[in-house]
Every structure is written in C-alpha cells, then in structure tokens.
Amino acid sequence: MKIICVGRNYPEHAREMKSEVPTEPVLFMKPKSALLQPGQPFYYPEFTDELHYECELVLKICKNGKQIQAPAAHVYYDKITVGIDFTARDLQTRQKAKGLPWEIAKSFDNSAVVGSFQEISSIPDLKEINFCLYRNRQIVQQGNSKDMLFAFDELLVYITRFFSINIGDLIFTGTPAGVGPVDPGDKLEAFIENDSLLEFDVR
C-alpha cells in the first residue's frame, strides 16, 4: 500500500505557511513504512527539533483504479478517519529553500498516524465534515471539509491521472490552519464531529 498526501488543500493553511494557494492539487507520498502500526508507541524522531502535527481527514481506498472520472470517484473510497501527517518542519523549510524533495521531512518512519476508520456511509454530508485536534486537552486545529480547495472526488480524479490506486491505499486530504509543534510527553486526540477516533502520546 501507499499513502498519498495532499498539500495546501486549505487556503488558510497555505497562507500560514506563506505558500501560494495552489490552482491544482499538490501531491506527495509516504511509503508503507511511514504508517504507525496500531498499538505501537510514537517516538519523537532524533533528526528534528521542530516536529509539527498536521491533522487531516484520511480516506481509505476500497477499489483498484486509474484515470477515474468524477461521477464514479465516490465508489473508490469507503472509509474515513482523522490522521496526523507529522512533519519535520525544520527539515522541510531547509529542503524547500533549496528546492529539494521533501521526503526526509514528511515520509519518515511512523510519520503517518491514523485513527479508527468509520464507514463513509455513516457520514451525512461529505462536504460538511467537522474535525479537530486537541493537544494536551486544548484545541489546536479545527477544520471543515467544506473549506477544502479540492474535494474528495476531485482529488481522486487528479491523483489517478498520474498514479494507480489500490485497495488499502490511504489519502491524507490536507490540513487546515493551526499547525504547530509537539513535544515529548504531549497527548494528541483527534475527532470527527463528536467522535474521538485517535488518541496517543508522543514519547
């Protein structure tokens, strides 16, 4: 499986990063080894001094496909959760400044953490999903899928122009504004609406 991530999909986050608001989706990938396995602890990596959380809605792919057309896109994902796209911001800033690839900042081991998956069919309106992240019981990020520049189906169409998708692949759909640092000892908890789907400590 692979993890496809969307950058700058919420205009307010693009602005806080002083990045341009994109006119087409910004994509990057994380390998399978980036996925934190269920029940395993998350350790603060030794190569960064500025580890940031990015809380995102995550889709799970349920059907193999390529060059998907918009009207059919919704049948390719059947589950959703919240996840954290961990980012070594210091490394990313350095790589971006030099015009170099981001993988060391974004795709390292355990940089993708996902919550319990819910059936997509249980979500009343995919264009109106509230989600949020708490750090040490304080709310730090709050998003709504209506603010995405590119909605789920548009993302699937764009992604599969370039990459086949396979059953079990994950799509991180971008983070809203409010990204920030974590420290060892922090407790992170993420919700879709009122459901707590992800809770873990940074060690």
Ligand code: MG
């Ligand atoms: Mg992200």
